[in-house]
Amino acid sequence: MEINKTTMSQWATHxxxxxxxxxxxxxxxxxxxxxxxxxxxxxTLADIMKRSVLSLETSVEWVGKCxxxxxxxxxxxxxxxxxxxxxxxxxxxxxxxxxAPGSARQPMIERVANLADIIVIHDTEPGTGYGYDLSGFKFxxxxxxxxxxxxxLVSNVRPxxxxxxxx
Numbered sequence: 001m002e003i004n005k006t007t008m009s010q011w012a013t014h015x016x017x018x019x020x021x022x023x024x025x026x027x028x029x030x031x032x033x034x035x036x037x038x039x040x041x042x043x044t045l046a047d048i049m050k051r052s053v054l055s056l057e058t059s060v061e062w063v064g065k066c067x068x069x070x071x072x073x074x075x076x077x078x079x080x081x082x083x084x085x086x087x088x089x090x091x092x093x094x095x096x097x098x099x100a101p102g103s104a105r106q107p108m109i110e111r112v113a114n115l116a117d118i119i120v121i122h123d124t125e126p127g128t129g130y131g132y133d134l135s136g137f138k139f140x141x142x143x144x145x146x147x148x149x150x151x152x153l154v155s156n157v158r159p160x161x162x163x164x165x166x167x
Contacts, residue, residue: 014122014151015041017143018096020162021118021153022049025093030116031055032085032108033099034066034076042096043074051093056085058100082108087115098122102130109154113137117157124150 015037022029022045031042034057046053053074057063060078068074079085082104095116097105102123112119113136124132125144134140137154141161144150153160 013144014038014096014098014120017151017153018042018094018120019045020143021094021120021160022051024162025117027051027091027093027117028088029053030087030092030095030112032082032095032097032105033057034059034062035098038096038098039066039076043068043072046073054088056082056099058082087112092116094118094120096120096122105130106132109134110136114156117155118160119154121152121154122150124152 018038018041022042029042029046029051031038031053034055039055042053042055051073055066055074055076056079057066057076058079063076063078066076068076077086082099092115095112097109097119099105099108105121109119109121109132121132123130124142134152134154137156139155139158139160141153142150143153
């Protein structure tokens with residue numbers, strides 16, 4: 001895939017929010033839905049920060065593309081059904097919600113609402129039709145940064161709005 005500004009804008013708009021969340025938490029990271037940008041980024045940060053990453057994916061093709069090198073703190077798992085995908089028993093620092101199909105996102109958000117310090121949700125702009133209901137979270141922050149696609153940070157345990165966002 002050729003990477004250009006348009007592609008980055010569409011597929012990587014959640015990266016600033018994800019970076020902030022990872023750098024401001026500790027503990028395991030879960031990625032629901034792998035991607036060209038988030039998966040290698042999370043793997044690299046996790047290795048540097050000595051944190052584990054569990055990437056869950058329904059596509060055999062993407063599981064193959066995202067296999068980590070031996071010795072990595074990253075594990076990629078093929079998921080048959082998001083409703084029963086195995087999640088860590090321990091509290092997570094960050095959970096990224098970015099899986100397909102989009103209809104699986106809201107149930108996963110509800111399922112992990114109290115499992116992570118921060119949940120990063122990609123594609124939160126109104127035009128997606130995903131119809132996210134994030135009203136049950138104590139803290140939320142829209143991190144769209146003027147991009148055409150949005151990202152939200154939500155949490156039930158800590159504030160998620162950075163003091164200052166460089167725009």
